[in-house]
Amino acid sequence: MKFDSNRCWMEALADIRANRDLLLTVGAFFFLLPTLVSLVLTADLQVGLAKAMENAKAMKAFVEQHGSTLVLATSAELLVNAFGMLALLRLLSDRYRSTVGQALLAALQGIPGLVGIAALLMLIFLAALTVVAITLGSLLIAVLGEAVGGIVTAVVALAVGGLYPLARLSMAPPALVLEGQINPLRAALWSWRVTRGNGVALALFYFLLSMAFGMVGLVTMLLFGPLLLAVAGQGMVFYLLAGVLNGLVSLAKWLLLTAVLYRAYRQLTEKAGVAA
Numbered sequence: 001m002k003f004d005s006n007r008c009w010m011e012a013l014a015d016i017r018a019n020r021d022l023l024l025t026v027g028a029f030f031f032l033l034p035t036l037v038s039l040v041l042t043a044d045l046q047v048g049l050a051k052a053m054e055n056a057k058a059m060k061a062f063v064e065q066h067g068s069t070l071v072l073a074t075s076a077e078l079l080v081n082a083f084g085m086l087a088l089l090r091l092l093s094d095r096y097r098s099t100v101g102q103a104l105l106a107a108l109q110g111i112p113g114l115v116g117i118a119a120l121l122m123l124i125f126l127a128a129l130t131v132v133a134i135t136l137g138s139l140l141i142a143v144l145g146e147a148v149g150g151i152v153t154a155v156v157a158l159a160v161g162g163l164y165p166l167a168r169l170s171m172a173p174p175a176l177v178l179e180g181q182i183n184p185l186r187a188a189l190w191s192w193r194v195t196r197g198n199g200v201a202l203a204l205f206y207f208l209l210s211m212a213f214g215m216v217g218l219v220t221m222l223l224f225g226p227l228l229l230a231v232a233g234q235g236m237v238f239y240l241l242a243g244v245l246n247g248l249v250s251l252a253k254w255l256l257l258t259a260v261l262y263r264a265y266r267q268l269t270e271k272a273g274v275a276a
Contacts, residue, residue, distance in 0.1 A: 002197070002198060002201065003198040003201045003202060003205070003264070003267060003268065004267065005201065005204075005205040007263075007267065008205070008260060008263045008264050008267055009260065009263075011263040011266075012256065012259035012260045012262070012263045013259070015092055015259045015262065015263065016255060016256070016259050019091070019092065022091065022100075023088060023091075023255055023259075024251075024255075026084065026087060026088060026091065026100065026103075027084065027088065027251050027254060027255050028251060029084070030080055030081060030083060030084020030085075030087070030088075030254075031081055031084055031247075031250050031251040031253075031254040031255070032247040032248065032250065032251040033247075034076075034077045034080040034081060035077065035243060035246055035247035035250050036243055036244065036247050038073050038074070038076070038077045038243075039239065039240065039243030039246075039247075040240065040243070041073060042069070042070060042073050043239055043240060043243075045066050045069065045070060046239045047239060048062060048066065049062060049066075049070075079111070079115075081250075081254055082111065082114055083107050083108075083111050084107075084254065085173060085254060085257070085258045085261075086106065086107035086110045086111060086114065086173060086176060086177050087100075087103040087104050087106070087107040087177075088103070088255075088258045089173060089174055089177050089178065089258060089261065089262055089265075090102070090103040090106045090107065090177045090178065091103045092258070092259065092262045093178055093262070095178070096178070103177075106177045107177060109176075109177075109182055110173070110176035110177045110182060112182075112184075113172075113176045113181075113182050113183065113184040113187055114172070114173060114176060114184075115184075116184030116185075117169060117172045117173075117184050117187065117188060120169070120184065120188060121162075121165055121166060121169060124161055124165045125157070125158075125161040125162045125165070126161075127161065128157050128160050128161020128162070128165075129154075129157040129161055131161075132153055132156050132157040132160065132161070133153060133157070136153060136156060137149070137150075137153045140152050140153050141153070159203075163203045163206070163207060164199055164200070164203050166203070166206065167195065167199050167200075167202035167203035167205075167206055168191065168192050168195045168199045168202075169188050169191045169192065169195075170191065170195070170202060170206065170261065170264070171190070171191035171194050171195055171261075171264070171265055171268060172184070172187040172188055172190070172191040173261060174261060174262065174265035175187040175190045175191055178265065194268045194269060195268060198268065202264070209256075209257070209260065213253045213256075213257075216249060216252075216253075217246070217249050217253075220245060220249055221242070221245070221246075224245055225242070228241045228242055228245070
């Protein structure tokens with residue numbers, strides 16, 4: 001049986017509707033609140049970044065002075081988001097029927113493994129980028145020119161070393177909290193096994209989802225950005241209001257992503273003959 005993306009999507013939406021109150025409550029704490037806190041703590045830097053983007057030299061100086069702070073804030077926010085995703089995966093499971101406290105404990109046990117999986121994906125991508133640059137980069141640049149050839153090389157590396165491995169390892173988060181595979185290597189191997197034969201379909205599905213999420217965020221800012229700018233002006237208040245808007249989009253995105261991962265896990269473990 002091949003992975004059915006339409007079934008996965010419809011079942012994910014049904015899960016969100018059936019568990020709306022619980023998912024919104026827990027999700028607001030791990031997806032909406034971190035976005036707001038991060039923005040409040042870095043509001044001055046966000047204003048400075050917007051001004052620095054007008055000049056290349058100013059941008060370089062800003063990155064050198066404040067880049068590490070922004071990276072740290074973003075990393076902390078993503079870590080909290082990932083923790084929330086693991087907890088919600090456990091809460092969605094029919095097998096465990098966990099309380100919120102039990103789900104949080106499972107997420108706490110799984111988060112080190114998820115960090116390990118992320119590091120593994122980064123290493124795979126860097127290795128693929130190096131191999132593609134060596135084997136195809138020079139040829140593509142010679143044929144297509146430096147600019148276009150460089151872009152094509154990056155796209156090929158992203159597809160081969162980024163999107164496809166991500167798809168094959170996408171069942172690692174469920175493995176961490178639903179299969180007891182808290183060792184990141186074992187979780188990765190388990191995910192690779194259950195996604196066998198469906199890597200391309202999953203990669204395409206995740207790519208379309210990421211494009212849809214990106215478009216929703218862009219359209220939201222295009223629709224409401226000018227209104228916020230007119231009301232608040234170009235200052236800290238604007239960035240705070242924009243942060244609330246971004247936080248709501250982030251909440252919706254993470255809830256959908258979590259429900260999709262859970263339903264993909266259920267579908268693929270049914271195929272693989274693993275108890276779901």
